[in-house]
Amino acid sequence: xxxxxxxxxxxxxxxxxxxxxxxxxxxxxxxxxxxxxxxxxxxxxxxxxxxxxxxxxxxxxxxxxxxxxxxxxxxxxxxxxxxxxxxxxxxxxxxxxxxxxxxxxxxxxxxxxxxxxxxxxxxxxxxxxxxxxxxxxxxxxxxx
Amino acid sequence: xxxxxxxxxxxxxxxxxxxxxxxxxxxxxxxxxxxxxxxxxxxxxxxxxxxxxxxxxxxxxxxxxxxxxxxxxxxxxxxxxxxxxxxxxxxxxxxxxxxxxxxxxxxxxxxxxxxxxxxxxxxxxxxxxxxxxxxxxxxxxxxxxxxxxxxxxxxxxxxxxxxxxxxxxxxxxxxxxxxxxxxxxxxxxxxxxxxxxxxxxxxxxxxxxxxxxxxxxxxxxxxxxxxxxxxxxxxxxxxxxxxxxxxxxxxxxxxxxxxxxxxxxxxxxxxxxxxxxxxxxxxxx
Numbered sequence: 001x002x003x004x005x006x007x008x009x010x011x012x013x014x015x016x017x018x019x020x021x022x023x024x025x026x027x028x029x030x031x032x033x034x035x036x037x038x039x040x041x042x043x044x045x046x047x048x049x050x051x052x053x054x055x056x057x058x059x060x061x062x063x064x065x066x067x068x069x070x071x072x073x074x075x076x077x078x079x080x081x082x083x084x085x086x087x088x089x090x091x092x093x094x095x096x097x098x099x100x101x102x103x104x105x106x107x108x109x110x111x112x113x114x115x116x117x118x119x120x121x122x123x124x125x126x127x128x129x130x131x132x133x134x135x136x137x138x139x140x141x142x143x144x
Numbered sequence: 145x146x147x148x149x150x151x152x153x154x155x156x157x158x159x160x161x162x163x164x165x166x167x168x169x170x171x172x173x174x175x176x177x178x179x180x181x182x183x184x185x186x187x188x189x190x191x192x193x194x195x196x197x198x199x200x201x202x203x204x205x206x207x208x209x210x211x212x213x214x215x216x217x218x219x220x221x222x223x224x225x226x227x228x229x230x231x232x233x234x235x236x237x238x239x240x241x242x243x244x245x246x247x248x249x250x251x252x253x254x255x256x257x258x259x260x261x262x263x264x265x266x267x268x269x270x271x272x273x274x275x276x277x278x279x280x281x282x283x284x285x286x287x288x289x290x291x292x293x294x295x296x297x298x299x300x301x302x303x304x305x306x307x308x309x310x311x312x313x314x315x316x317x318x319x320x321x322x323x324x325x326x327x328x329x330x331x332x333x334x335x336x337x338x339x340x341x342x343x344x345x346x347x348x349x350x351x352x353x354x355x356x357x358x359x360x361x362x363x364x365x366x367x368x369x370x371x372x373x374x375x376x377x378x379x380x381x382x383x384x385x386x387x388x389x390x391x392x393x394x395x396x397x398x399x400x401x402x403x404x405x406x407x408x409x410x411x412x413x414x415x416x417x418x419x420x421x422x423x424x425x426x427x428x429x
Contacts, residue, residue: 006372007299012343013380017299025209032208035229070341079340079381080204080297087229093158094416097344108345112414113173116336116347123376131343138342 009124012131016078024076027064030054031081040088070100102137146244146318146325150191151391151404152184153359153423154277156200156332158269159416161233164276177420180410181277187407187424188278188286193328195241196289197248197314199390200270200332201296203228206262212298213260215310217252218267218291219245226266235272235281241288244321248290251317257310267291274332277422296333296384301371307386308367311393318394331391333384335411336377337418346379347419353411355385356421360406363392381418395427402428 007015014020021028030051033039043050051061063071064085072082079096086096098108111117121129130138137143160177163169169178205226207213223238249261271291279286295301302310311329318327335355338346355378358366367389374383397403404425412420 007375010343010375010380012341013338013375014341015299015375015380016297021209021298028204028209032204035205035227037227040229073340078204078297081209084204084229092162092416093339097339097417100341100344102342111345112347112417115349115413116417116419117338117343117345119346119348119351119377122343122346131341131346133342136342 011122011125011127011129011133014073020076020078022076024060024078026054026056027060027072027075027077028081030056030064031077031084034084034088043088067099069096099141101139102142103139104141107139107141146321146323146327148315148318148327148329148394148396148427149193150328150407150424150426151395152274152278152328152330153388153391153421154274154330154332155334155415155418155420155422156270156273157415157418157420158228158273161269161273161276162230164281165234177412177415180412180420180422183408184278184422184424185280192286194287194325195244195327196287197292197318197327197329198271198274198289198332199292199294199330199387200274201384201387202293203268203270204297205268206265206293212295213262213293214295214302215257216260216262216265216293217245217249218262218265218293219249220263220265223265223267223291225272226268228268233269233272235276236284238267238271238275238285238291239288241290244318244325244327245290247321248314248317251320252310252313255313255316257313262293265291265293270332274330292390294387294390296386301383302386303371304367304369304386304389307389308363308393311390312398314390315394315399329391329394331388333387334378334382335385335419335421336379336382338379339381339417343379345417347413348377348379349411349413349419351377352419352421356409356411356423359388359392359423360404360425363389363398366392395425404428
């Protein structure tokens with residue numbers, strides 16, 4: 001019998017469930033290692049060599065090197081773990097979240113100040129809200 | 145006998161902690177957020193508890209993917225503020241209350257909730273930001289704190305109904321403790337926010353305010369909200385609101401007492417990626 005997963009049709013959203021967690025185990029544990037200052041230094045000194053110490057897939061390593069958080073999430077990453085990479089880079093949570101929308105930092109910050117992204121059209125895949133696949137990327141950063 | 149006298153609800157955004165620590169609370173962006181907590185800081189001084197039972201979630205800090213407890217109660221004598229990657233927050237050590245915490249663990253497990261008992265754990269912004277919002281920047285926190293961590297990171301997280309029922313069990317546990325203690329229960333996290341994917345930045349003021357209304361006046365209805373409604377309406381991280389139901393379930397009216405008094409209510413958008421919601425409910429004698 002299959003498991004109940006009513007969240008698969010929410011646009012622009014990956015729910016970190018047991019399946020994603022299995023997929024991303026080593027990626028997320030690599031992220032955890034960055035909570036130690038000495039590991040952050042070693043990672044920054046040679047990112048590829050540090051990543052090669054982990055049994056991650058090549059896709060996971062490439063996604064980290066590219067700092068492409070959407071790719072990291074697709075490969076099983078979870079935002080609270082991936083945030084350790086952002087912290088290592090000196091990025092705020094807002095900068096990290098914004099980077100997944102294709103908006104520039106200013107565009108995303110302005111959207112939040114104006115009250116954030118509306119749920120209208122963004123509840124179910126197939127509606128016409130700004131988070132739907134056919135409206136990506138959303139801003140100037142993604143259109144470069 | 146120990147008694148739960150009040151419950152406090154608040155968001156726990158990390159950027160709020162950074163704004164406090166870096167002295168930015170009077171900047172135009174942050175000023176409206178902190179104004180909403182001025183009442184609360186005075187209220188804390190006027191209603192100082194003996195112990196705070198603080199429901200929060202760990203954000204891949206104390207618990208990596210090595211172990212994912214659904215409900216974890218901190219029974220240690222003290223808890224160190226964690227280095228989440230930006231360096232530890234410059235806030236006081238968190239003193240625990242091992243005696244009451246162990247009592248609650250035993251009682252709640254005997255009421256069929258399988259808690260994980262944690263004797264060594266660092267605490268992250270989920271726990272320290274609410275303390276900073278309610279207490280400011282003291283040399284020491286005003287009282288001992290029992291950390292109670294809920295898994296809202298890996299699905300499935302506990303349902304709102306289970307959290308609400310757990311609150312009832314915690315109330316019974318506290319009231320069966322022999323020493324006279326004034327206990328507050330805090331539920332933290334939320335409100336609407338999403339930190340991932342192209343839908344990042346979702347905010348839903350209508351949902352949030354309806355949730356506040358329900359939490360106050362019809363908590364059983366709030367407890368019945370299924371996970372998927374939080375995800376669709378309040379964003380993938382809006383699911384943190386289930387933690388508010390633990391605190392609400394521990395209030396007297398759920399056990400046949402009087403409805404609580406709404407001492408304070410506040411709502412503001414945004415703090416970083418998040419809608420800030422805040423309530424103080426007092427049990428009536």
